[in-house]
Every structure is written in structure tokens, then in C-alpha cells.
Amino acid sequence: MKKAKKGFLTPERKKKLRKLLMLKAAEDLKQQQMLKEQERQRYLQERILPLPENLDDMDTDELREVAQEFFEHIVELESGKYDLSYEVRQKDFEINELTIAVNDLRGKFVKPTLKKVSNTDNKFNKLTKKAAPTVDFRSNLKQVDTNKFAMEEEKAAEKVDWSK
Structure with a gap:
């Protein structure tokens, strides 16, 4: 019997092709980086003023x-x-x-990005708010006589009955 004909791209050929493509890409990348560096150096040489050589001898x-x-x-x-x-x-x-x-x-x-809100947290917060007893702080306060330091004339004016 004849052997079955294998496809053109066998796993070995695919591996070799991938390796060659990676080498070519790395070479292109190095060449681009070198060109960029040369362009940068050329631009810097144009822009930077050279220092005079004999600064020590100048007045x-x-x-x-x-x-x-x-x-x-x-x-x-x-x-x-x-x-x-x-x-x-x-x-x-x-x-x-x-x-x-x-x-x-x-x-x-453009839809704004919304924050995710957990429904269980909201329900838990509502339950804790309902469960917390309301405390009336005013009922626990000590009663203070407000007229303790009032002048005598003011006390007399308070005793006058204005209902007449």
C-alpha cells in the first residue's frame, strides 16, 4: 500500500517557519532601534551648542x-x-x-464606566439601619434651670400674668 500523503506544512516545517519569522522580526527590530538612535544622535548634534575648548584661558x-x-x-x-x-x-x-x-x-x-454595586451589601445596609434602635439623647439630659442667673427685674417680669 501507498503511504498517505502528508500536508505541506508538517509540524517540523511549521516550527522552522515560526523560528525564521521570529529571527527576521528580531533583526528588523534591532535595525529600527539603531536607525532611531542614529537619528537621535544627529538631531542632538544639530541642537547642542559646542563648548569652547579653551575655557580656562579666556578672560x-x-x-x-x-x-x-x-x-x-x-x-x-x-x-x-x-x-x-x-x-x-x-x-x-x-x-x-x-x-x-x-x-x-x-x-x-460614550457610555460612562459604571461601578459595580453589590445588591447584597445594599440589603445588608438597609437591615442594619432598620435594626439600629433610635436613641433620644434629649430625654437623658439633665434638666437645668435657665433662669438661675437672671436678674431680679426679669424674675418679676416673668411673674406678671399677661393673660389679663
């Missing part, structure tokens, strides 16, 4: 000029950073407004 006026140049560069970079952060905030606001408009047009609204 105070030349040092002040170098410091002023660095200060101006820092101010320029900070203003650029502020401008970019402002643009990012504006774009985020625009994106938010547009997504709200799209949702309104579709008729689909």
Missing part, C-alpha cells in the same frame, strides 16, 4: 559672551518648547471636539 569678557550665547540659546529652546506644548494642547482639544461631533452625528455616545 571674563569672553566668558560672559559665551554665557550670554548659551543663555540666548536656552531662551530660544524654552520658547520653542512652550510653543510646541501649546500647539499640542490645541490639537488635543480639536481632536476631542471632532470626536464628540462624530459621535453626535453617528448617534453613538
Whole structure:
């Protein structure tokens, strides 16, 4: 009898193919990381001002000029950073407004995430509230004569019968 013909992708071939794909993916990832690092280094070389080599030999006026140049560069970079952060905030606001408009047009609204509430906890809380006896604290208070320190004229005025 003839042997049954096996499929093209046998388990061994699948394993080998998977291994080759993983190696290729790892190689591509390393290459992308290297390109990103090279781009980063190139960008930093453009942006960073080089330090003068003979700082020790410079007099105070030349040092002040170098410091002023660095200060101006820092101010320029900070203003650029502020401008970019402002643009990012504006774009985020625009994106938010547009997504709200799209949702309104579709008729689909973002449903807020609700907290799960246990029904048994609510029933237990209701039972404990009903079971707790109400305590009247006023009935246990000591009676105090409020007119104890009143002046004599006030006592006389109190004794006058106003029902007439």
C-alpha cells in the first residue's frame, strides 16, 4: 500500500517557519532601534551648542559672551518648547471636539464606566439601619434651670400674668 500523503506544512516545517519569522522580526527590530538612535544622535548634534575648548584661558569678557550665547540659546529652546506644548494642547482639544461631533452625528455616545454595586451589601445596609434602635439623647439630659442667673427685674417680669 501507498503511504498517505502528508500536508505541506508538517509540524517540523511549521516550527522552522515560526523560528525564521521570529529571527527576521528580531533583526528588523534591532535595525529600527539603531536607525532611531542614529537619528537621535544627529538631531542632538544639530541642537547642542559646542563648548569652547579653551575655557580656562579666556578672560571674563569672553566668558560672559559665551554665557550670554548659551543663555540666548536656552531662551530660544524654552520658547520653542512652550510653543510646541501649546500647539499640542490645541490639537488635543480639536481632536476631542471632532470626536464628540462624530459621535453626535453617528448617534453613538460614550457610555460612562459604571461601578459595580453589590445588591447584597445594599440589603445588608438597609437591615442594619432598620435594626439600629433610635436613641433620644434629649430625654437623658439633665434638666437645668435657665433662669438661675437672671436678674431680679426679669424674675418679676416673668411673674406678671399677661393673660389679663
